[in-house]
Amino acid sequence: MFQRCVRWSLLAGAGVLLSGCSLIRSPVLDPQGPVALDERNLLLVSLAIMMIVAIPAIGLTLFFAWRYRSGANRPDYDPEWSRAPALEAAIFLVPAAIIVVLGTLVWVYTHRLDPYKELAAGREPFQVQAVALDWKWLFLYPELGTASVNELSFPADRPVSIEITSDTVMNALMIPALGGQIYAMAGMRTKLNLLANEPGTFDGRNTMYSGDGFPDQHFQAHALTDSEFEAWKAKVKASANALDARAYVALHEKSSANPVSYYSSFEPGLFDLILRKYAPITGPYESKAAEIICRGAA
The missing domain is CATH 1.10.287 (Helix Hairpins)
Known part of the structure; x- marks a missing residue:
């Protein structure tokens, strides 16, 4: 025994x-x-x-x-505590x-470690807009006019400033190797500033349980050298897909383990249109794209 x-x-x-x-x-x-x-x-x-x-x-x-x-054969211990x-x-x-x-x-x-504070690195931050969907991440690159799903790429020598929102239930974006966990909430805009010390590939995911597809809601974050980033930009620009308002409504449909996909362009102001979707309607929609996104009419 x-x-x-x-x-x-x-x-x-x-x-x-x-x-x-x-x-x-x-x-x-x-x-x-x-x-x-x-x-x-x-x-x-x-x-x-x-x-x-x-x-x-x-x-x-x-x-x-x-x-x-027991069996130590010691006298009782009775100290004076007063x-x-x-x-x-x-x-x-x-x-x-x-x-x-x-x-x-x-x-x-x-x-x-205020996530809203930009990092001092001698270069302007690379702007990214992240949208949490069921069950995938959409990344918009205003500087490039392109978008990607379940893949985030950025230059390794520049800080990354990410605006975050959700077009579904509450999510949380985290890239553990780079730091931070920031909630993504419908109708709200949060921010996260990160910096990679050197080129590499890092795991990112949603850390807030959000339903059936939650286990597969992860992505790869690529910190790229200048030449690698230029090649990646060219690859995305060559995509035949365009993320206009109707394409976004289709993308918004629930899907698990969504493959990485690229869009050579996206609807102007798409991030703000997604935020607009959760604002009170006080008059006519400002554009047809806003009406399509807010009403979800594909």
Whole structure:
């Protein structure tokens, strides 16, 4: 029986160690941009501060369980608690100091990691507009006049400024290796600013449960070199698909595991038209495209 317990304990320990190896390779702990790096550092610093309490508490629990175990043949421990100023000071001041330090970190990093604040990188941000659909992501590139579904591409040496909304239920956009998780809500505009340190491909997804197709609602984010980005632009421009108002209404239909697709052009002001869809109607539509998108008439 004892050998069986030891065997299972060793297997459990090996499982914990192996899971730790996969955790080390996780994008959250392997940041590829300054935002994700700050978030990783904040996580580790907060963990270290909290261990000031956790490690002594765990160690003392094990020590007391051993010291006062049955059969230890020790006399009863009956201390005098009416006068223990040092102990009382430790009990109250140490947690208070930890709370002050953690509160200061939260204040500093909340302003430092404001997702709406543009990153200082010496170049103008590359503008992207992201729309959450069922169950896919639409990315519009105002600077290029093109669009893509379930693929986000941008220059590696430029900050990326993403405007985000939803044309369905609440979603949340996150690229863990680059940092940030920002909600996408119908009729609302949120923002996220990111930067990749070097070229690479990163996983992105919706982190808010949104129905049947949620497990497949992910995309690839490509930080490209100048030559790679020029080739990608040419490929998208060569697409025969155009995302006008009627094509958008068709794209809006629910679909799971939607393949990557490109559009060489999109309806002017499409992002604002999607936002307009959730505003009160106070008069006639300003354009036929607005009427088609708002009414969903393909």
